[in-house]
Amino acid sequence: MRIETDAHLEQFRAEVRAFIAEHNPGIKHHTGVRAPGPDLVPEIRRWTAMLFEAGYLGAEWPERFGGTPGVDPQRAFVVAEEIARARVWAPIGAYQLASAALIDFGTDAQEQYYLPRIRGGQDIWCQLFSEPGAGSDLASLRTRAQLDGDHYVIDGQKVWTTNGQHADVGYLLARTNPDAPKHRGITAFALDMTLPGVQVRPLREITGTEDFNEVFLDGVRVPVDAVIGKVDDGWRVANSSLAHERTGVASMATELLQNVDRLVTLAKDRSDDAGLRRDVGRIATHARVIDLMSKSVQSGMLAGRTDVADAPSVKIFFSETNLAMTELGMALQGSDAVAVEGDEGAVADGWWQDAFLYARAWTIAGGANEVLKNVIAERGLGLPRDPS
Ligand SMILES: Cc1cc2nc3c(=O)[nH]c(=O)nc-3n(C[C@H](O)[C@H](O)[C@H](O)COP(=O)(O)OP(=O)(O)OC[C@H]3O[C@@H](n4cnc5c(N)ncnc54)[C@H](O)[C@@H]3O)c2cc1C
Known part of the structure; x- marks a missing residue:
């Protein structure tokens, strides 16, 4: 299992981090929000093109479409982690799904038309x-x-x-x-x-x-x-491209570990409350476990060993821990929790309110948790099928 990365990869991480710090478009990315206002879209298109141009996205694509032969596949996880860590916009839309479908199933004409346009930020x-x-x-x-x-x-x-x-x-x-x-x-x-x-x-x-x-x-x-x-044959095309959405596990874990720091900051004035210490400790432990699960899943993917239960397990634990964390964060604010960004007295400039309101969506996006639990039970563990 890959837990610590090697020096070569850490050097790459430092390079990506510096690139993001220097070139990111500087637009605030509200937590969870996936679609920017229309005024921000041109800037995000430019940012997307820069990430592709620098080789940080699309490195695994065919060389004739800008991919890098023999690239270390772990780099894609590092890029996802660094974008999440910096809290900047990632390219918006379904470019990962679409490019995987085009590369695996598209005609030459489709690849030649669409892939450069995804790279250049022209097509969302x-x-x-x-x-x-x-x-x-x-x-x-x-x-x-x-x-x-x-x-x-x-x-x-x-x-x-x-x-x-x-x-x-x-x-x-x-x-x-x-x-x-x-x-x-x-x-x-x-x-x-x-x-x-x-x-x-x-x-x-x-x-x-x-x-x-x-x-x-x-x-x-x-x-x-x-x-x-x-x-x-679209069912096969869709399932194959969904399987390429691999970097989500890396960003989820990174995001959660950072958010735990916010929770600790919020709770630290009440460190004499044993119940609260236990609750914060449980969430912090879960976040660490999710990070380890994510790394284990990544290492399995890289070794070509994927289990049908892997990504759903990370997604379920992430979304449930994230929800519990935001609920606790809101409860700790008492009546101040009604103050949102821009209001007087808003804690952390309304970050918690955004995160809390969005947290439920994570339990549904990418497959509802109840359905993913069925996937784990039936296809991962071989338990009897849910009566249809
Ligand atoms: C943030 C977000 C982004 C999304 N983006 C897109 C997008 O860009 N494009 C797109 O096409 N879709 C998108 N979706 C849709 C997403 O794929 C669906 O919401 C999801 O598959 C659930 O489908 P549904 O909303 O119709 O709920 P339903 O399938 O109607 O489920 C309703 C409830 O019933 C439960 N349920 C259903 N079947 C079972 C079962 N067999 N056993 C137990 N419980 C069950 C579910 O868990 C859920 O609680 C997005 C969703 C979210 C939340």
Whole structure:
């Protein structure tokens, strides 16, 4: 298991840290928030391009698209950790998912068109998977794509589309064969979000931001060459690209360890409260365990040993510990907890309120925890299946 990194990697870490300190766009990144206001998007596009240009992102891509042959795959985790540590914006949108789908399943023409545009920050992608009736049970999605000459006509509705309001391209799953078993009649598309019939409606969340969107697709005509992979094979394309989203475990652990420091700062005036010491100690211990779990998962990934239960376990423990931590942080503030950023008396400039309001989302994003527990039980531990 990789716990301590070697000198070479630590040198790389120092280089990334210095790069971020010098070049980051200096835009405040509210904790948890995934979609910036529209005024910040041009700066984030520039920042994305810089990270790719420096070789900190996309290093594992094919060399002809800017990848670095033989690159140490651990570097991707270091970059994710340093971006989380510095609390700067990471590139927004579903670029990791989309690039993995294009590299593994795209045509030469798709790769040549889209990959440089992702690198250059020209194209922000969103993930058009979830629907009002298809979240945990994604394969029951009902958005239809019907062949009409050399186009597909798309009709349906997507929801929870993070960054949909900023996206240039959507990584869309739609049903092309309603007669096939539900996992088999789905096709993946690269959807130009500017096409007629695509309507994006932002959803305002409890955090006051608009991370999510509803996306309505009404008779959208998409050329057949927008299909990613084979027709009716979109379930495999989607699952394969989801498996490439590997660096999330690194950023979660880094973020949590930092947040524990905030909790300790908040609690230190009450260090004579034994119950509180126990609660803070438990959360701090969980955060450390999650960091070790994350490193163990990373080392497994690097060695080609992945267990279906690995990433879900980190995600569940992270989101539950994060939720407990923010609830305790709010409780410690008493009536001051109602003061948000900009209010007089707001603790840590309202950081806790942002984190608390967003913490529940982490228990759902990337697969609801209850569903991931089923994955661990059934596919990881081989326990009997949940009655359907
Ligand atoms: C922060 C965030 C960002 C997201 N971004 C995107 C995005 O960009 N693109 C996109 O396509 N989607 C996105 N999603 C959607 C996300 O994938 C879904 O919310 C998630 O899969 C759950 O689906 P659902 O919301 O429809 O809930 P449901 O599937 O309806 O679940 C509702 C409740 O029932 C429980 N439940 C469901 N099935 C079972 C079961 N078999 N056993 C036990 N309990 C069960 C769930 O755990 C949950 O508590 C995002 C979600 C969040 C929170």
